[in-house]
Structures are given as C-alpha cells and as structure tokens.
Amino acid sequence: MTTPHESAMNEKTGPVFRSHQEAMIKGDMAVIDELYGEDFVNHSPGLPDDMRNGPGAIKGSYGFLRSAFSDMLIEHHDVIVDGDLVGLRWTWHATHVGPFLGIPPTGARVSIEGYDLILVRDGKIRGAWVYQDNLDLMAQLGAASASQAAAEG
Amino acid sequence: MTDLEANKALVRRYVTEIWNRGDASRAIEFVSDDVKVHAPPFPDDAGIDALTGISAAFRAALPDLAVEIDMVAAGDDRVMHHYVLSGTHTGAALFGADASGRKLATSGIMMFRISDGRIASAEGLLDGPGLMQQLHPAR
Numbered sequence: 001m002t003t004p005h006e007s008a009m010n011e012k013t014g015p016v017f018r019s020h021q022e023a024m025i026k027g028d029m030a031v032i033d034e035l036y037g038e039d040f041v042n043h044s045p046g047l048p049d050d051m052r053n054g055p056g057a058i059k060g061s062y063g064f065l066r067s068a069f070s071d072m073l074i075e076h077h078d079v080i081v082d083g084d085l086v087g088l089r090w091t092w093h094a095t096h097v098g099p100f101l102g103i104p105p106t107g108a109r110v111s112i113e114g115y116d117l118i119l120v121r122d123g124k125i126r127g128a129w130v131y132q133d134n135l136d137l138m139a140q141l142g143a144a145s146a147s148q149a150a151a152e153g
Numbered sequence: 154m155t156d157l158e159a160n161k162a163l164v165r166r167y168v169t170e171i172w173n174r175g176d177a178s179r180a181i182e183f184v185s186d187d188v189k190v191h192a193p194p195f196p197d198d199a200g201i202d203a204l205t206g207i208s209a210a211f212r213a214a215l216p217d218l219a220v221e222i223d224m225v226a227a228g229d230d231r232v233m234h235h236y237v238l239s240g241t242h243t244g245a246a247l248f249g250a251d252a253s254g255r256k257l258a259t260s261g262i263m264m265f266r267i268s269d270g271r272i273a274s275a276e277g278l279l280d281g282p283g284l285m286q287q288l289h290p291a292r
Contacts, residue, residue, distance in 0.1 A: 045260065045280035078264065080228035082157075087226040087233035089264055089276075115262040115278055117224055117235050129224070129235050131262045131278040133193055135285075 012081045012120045016088070019125065024062045025072045032058050037124040044130040068105075069094035084126075088116040092132070096141060108144030112137045157227040160267045164232045165222065167265075167272060172220040175212045177205040184272045191276035192263075194248070204275055214247035215240025215257065233264045238279070242288075250288035259284040 009017055015035040022028045023035070036055040051057045051064075065072075073093040080087035093111045096103075114132030118125055154162070163183050170176050180201050190203045198206075212218050218240035225234045239258040246252070261279030265272050 045283050078231060078233075080226045080231055080233055082226035082228055085224060085226040087228070087231075087264070089233075113278070115233070115264060117226065117233065117262060129262065131280065133278055133281070135194055135281040138282075 010081070011123065012084070012086050013079060015120055015123065015125050016086050016116075016118050017076075019058070020074050023058070024065065025074070027062075027066055029059050029062065032062075035125055037121075037126045040124075040126055040128075042128045042130075044128060046134065068096065068098040068100035069110075070097045071095045084119055084121050086116070086118040086120055088118070090114055090116070096144065100141065101138070103138075103141045103145050106141060106144035106148050108140060110137060110140045110144075112140075159270075160230070160232050160265075161225050161227050163267060163270070163272065164225075164234065164265050168220055168222060168236070171205055172208045172212075172218070175208070177201070177209075180205055183270075185268065188272055189274040189276075191274070193278060194281060204272075210245075210247065211238070211240070213245040214252070215242055216244050217241050230267050231264060232267065233262060235262050236260060248285065248288055253288075255287070257284070257287050259287070 018031060019035050022031045032055045036058055038054060040054055040057065042052050042057055042061070047061070051061045071094060075091045075093075076088055077091065078087070078089040091111055091113050093109065096106045096108045096110060098105050112133045113136075114130060116131075117129040119127035166183055167180075171180060184201050184204060186201060187199055188201060188204050190198045190200075190207070192207060195207055218238065220236050220238050222234045222236050225232065227233070237258065237260045239256065241256050242250070242253050244252060259280050261277055263275060263277035266274040
C-alpha cells in the first residue's frame with residue numbers, strides 16, 4: 001500500500017519505509033542487512049532478548065509476525081524527520097492466520113495503532129523505539145477467539 | 154528561536170509543570186481549551202481537564218512521580234517524544250491495583266500538535282502490558 005508520505009522518501013525515511021514494505025510486508029528478509037546497521041538495537045518494550053540486537057533481531061521479529069499474520073498493510077499517518085530521528089504514527093492491518101502468543105489462528109482482520117521513533121545514521125537504521133497498542137490487539141484476538149470457539153460449540 | 158524549537162519548549166513546559174510538578178494552574182497558557190486527548194487505555198476525551206486528569210491519576214498513585222524526556226523530534230506543527238516514567242506506588246489505586254509500595258517504571262511515546270502557541274492534541278501509547286504486569290504481578 002502506498003501512502004501519501006511514501007513520495008517523501010528520502011535518506012532518513014527511505015530505510016524505514018523499505019523495512020516496512022519490502023521486509024515486513026513482502027517478506028524479503030535479504031534487504032534487512034542493507035537497511036540495518038550491525039550496531040542496531042531495538043529498544044521497544046516487551047521483546048525477548050534475542051530480538052534486541054543486530055539485523056538478525058529484526059529478521060526474527062518480522063519472521064515471528066509473518067508466521068502469525070498475513071495480508072499486512074501499514075498506513076503512515078504522520079512522518080517527522082528531525083536530525084537523525086524519524087517519528088511515525090501508523091495504523092497496521094493484518095489477518096490472524098497462525099498461532100500468536102498462545103492464541104490459535106482466528107482468521108480475524110485486526111487493526112492497531114502505533115508510534116515509532118527510529119534512529120537513522122549514515123543510511124542505516126541504528127535504533128528503534130516502537131510502541132503499539134498490544135492491549136487492543138490482544139482484545140481483538142481474544143474477542144475473535146471467543147466468538148470462534150462459541151461458533152464451533 | 155525557530156517555531157520547531159518553540160514547539161519543543163512548549164511540550165517540555167507541559168511535562169515539567171503538569172507531570173513533574175502537578176501544577177495545572179497555568180495550563181491555559183500552553184494547552185488549548187478543547188485539546189483532543191487520545192491515550193489508550195484511557196478513553197478518548199477532550200479539554201484541559203481531560204488532559205490533566207491523566208497526569209493527576211498517575212501522581213495520585215505515585216506521589217514521587219518523575220517523567221523524563223529522552224528523545225524529541227519536531228516537524229511542521231508536531232512534536233513527538235519518548236519518555237520514561239517512574240515512581241513509587243504508595244498512593245491511590247492505579248488501573249485497579251492498590252498501593253504496593255513498589256517502584257514502578259514504564260515508558261512511552263507521545264505526539265502533540267501545536268496550534269496558535271498551544272497544545273491542540275496530545276496522543277500516544279505507553280508500555281501497557283509491561284505496566285499492567287508490574288501493577289498486577291500475580292496475574
């Protein structure tokens with residue numbers, strides 16, 4: 001999905017947009033090594049230790065996400081570039097097709113909002129702070145799971 | 154001072170006075186009367202009381218509350234920042250958890266829109282699951 005801000009792709013936003021579109025959505029994990037520095041650290045809350053450091057951490061995170069969700073879209077509503085920081089406000093849409101944190105696949109279409117601050121230096125992503133509405137996501141999956149269980153009796 | 158720097162200073166003032174000092178007496182100087190507030194899990198709301206009500210709820214629960222901004226980005230009429238919030242749960246209940254005497258810490262990102270020199274909207278997310286786990290460790 002192309003959002004209005006994709007046209008504003010530049011040295012700072014380019015690696016961030018490409019990470020979302022090419023790696024997370026399309027599954028081209030090879031671009032991760034091009035887009036992320038070896039010194040990359042994911043500072044986002046709630047991640048296991050093996051999803052913190054280096055490009056491999058992002059491959060692990062995206063791989064996990066892609067095992068549970070398909071047909072992902074991300075809308076970038078606001079894009080701020082200030083020095084080495086890229087700020088984003090987004091909505092992510094996806095279909096729940098695989099086990100996710102103990103919830104079996106429900107087939108539900110889910111949408112959650114989030115905010116990122118991404119550190120981009122010398123053309124590569126060096127740090128990420130991602131906050132998404134996980135309480136809302138679990139509520140959407142829990143509700144879908146409950147209604148599916150009821151339907152199956 | 155450029156507009157972007159002025160906008161960053163405005164948001165810093167909001168955090169200092171409202172969050173860290175608990176003084177909403179001059180909020181009208183830097184927050185719009187009809188400010189839109191979107192900060193799940195709090196319900197969407199509008200108005201200065203809605204905005205200051207969130208910090209008041211945290212301050213009532215964590216009387217030694219401190220909010221530290223560690224990253225700021227500004228562009229156009231927007232300011233985004235990352236913060237770390239900490240305090241000791243010795244006061245009122247918070248998200249259904251009674252005071253435990255424990256130190257709590259969480260973090261989040263907020264985004265503000267500035268209009269006519271005041272905050273016109275404030276929205277963002279904090280680490281909800283992490284905070285709930287600290288408040289309700291037995292669950």
